[in-house]
Amino acid sequence: MTATVTSIANSAGRDPSLDPIMALVAADMAQVNQVILDRMQSEIPLIPMLAGHLIAGGGKRMRPMLTLACARLLDYPGTRHHKLAASVEFIHTATLLHDDVVDGSDLRRGKRTANIIWGNPASVLVGDFLFSRSFELMVEDGSLKVLKILSHASAVIAEGEVNQLTAQRQVGLGEERYLNIISSKTAALFAAACRIAAVVAERDQATEEALDAYGRNLGIAFQLVDDAIDYASDAETMGKGVGDDFRDGKMTLPVILAYARGSDADRAFWKDAVEGRRVSDEDLAHATRLLRDANAIDDTIERARHFGQRAIDALGPFTRGTAKSALVEAVEFAISRAY
Template identity: 55%
Template structure:
């Protein structure tokens, strides 16, 4: 049973510093969306219905765009990168389905999550289906290097999810543990998505390593920005409510720094709010005051800028063309959202 999904919103995502990247790959991205629609079909009707719900719900297709732009930067020809960009999006979407079940989330980008609409069991199983589709696309590509890059990333993401589960609501989590989680959960797929672009173009290993480093550091910066904006952004720009991470007891870098720099009274406040989840109406404003007092947000912003700079520095030896500039611009756009 084929289910029609309207992906017009995703064909030409735009806005701010994303526009150069979007314009660069918009033709290729339309083909990626066609592949996504084709590969999410199944005679089991619930599969395309649920997959279509999350795939059509929004998002800028950033990860597949990184694959397409990296391939363009390296001079790749043909359509291999398009199928692999779809593969990257399937891996990402599968992790979102699983994340929302683990977190018991009811909203994503302002819309009901798949688990809220279809239930936890269906969401987990369709997530498994999308992971399987991703591996079918890898195998169809025929490159062991591609298979290794994307399968390694998939394993690292799963490890990151388990590590996050272990550190959830635990104020003993330090900066190193936090960074290890986001390096695995978010940055590993950014890194592999970019590395694949060099692989399909048959570039030297040094170029693969450069794009991997770019993606890894960009992914860390991207997650840092997301975690900071949960405390400093506005609801309209976030696609979620400000302070959601606080209400769920998530341990992110602004919290880690405020906790480490606080006195025992302040630490007791953080443990009550985030470990015990005993929260009062005025706790979020007080948390923001503590972050301001100890410079936690400002320091987190410096960390995001640091990783963004490392991402751009990794590109130094790669060809100087429009694709490289678009990849540099998207890092700047991401970090500048904080200011």
């Protein structure tokens, strides 16, 4: 492998997109989609109906695409990664179903959430069904190492969600704990999705760790941008309600930075907002002004760029080619969503 260093600045003379990675894995993704379709079936009609609502809801399938693209990066010639990529998507979908119940969300990717249509109990139980399907696929693969990686990621995601729940409406939440939360609830699955490609390709520990680092840092960057655009975008762009994090009292990095940098009056506002006493549209507009005055949104995006560059640097040991370029551009796309 030839070491190369690539900058996060896009040099293609166009806006970054997922088109290269989608084109790279298109044939494999068709196989993964068939596995997903087959394995979400059940004799209980509500299960495929509810699961299909979310799975067909316009998501880019970023995590399974990473499994497939990393396998291409390693020139893996087999098909084991198809079922494992589907397993990754089932884990992600299950967590989304559970998250929407916990958060009381009413929009996901611009559509009504499953819990709003079918109720919380059905959403939780179908999420459990998808988790079970995911583990069936892992077991069928037959690799204890793959099972260990994905099962550990599932446990870490759950820990991250509980950590976030217990941190909700706590205005004193610090940046370190916030990063621990998003490293668990978002980045852990990105890392596992990439790492298992090295396992099925029978590469060494260093390759596993490089792909893990790529996925983990991309996941952190991805979540940082999501948290920034909650205050700097619109519902159509985000696919969820504007200001959901604000009204849910979530201490995301933009709020943590603004609170730390604010005046006594600003801090009093943030305390009221985080504790649920300032939730109107006017309050959201005021919060957004405070964030901009404190450069909190820009600095959150700058931190995302830092983690994005770390993701790209992790690809340094791999030979240049179509797969590596597509993985680099996936990072650039994750950052560019903020603009």
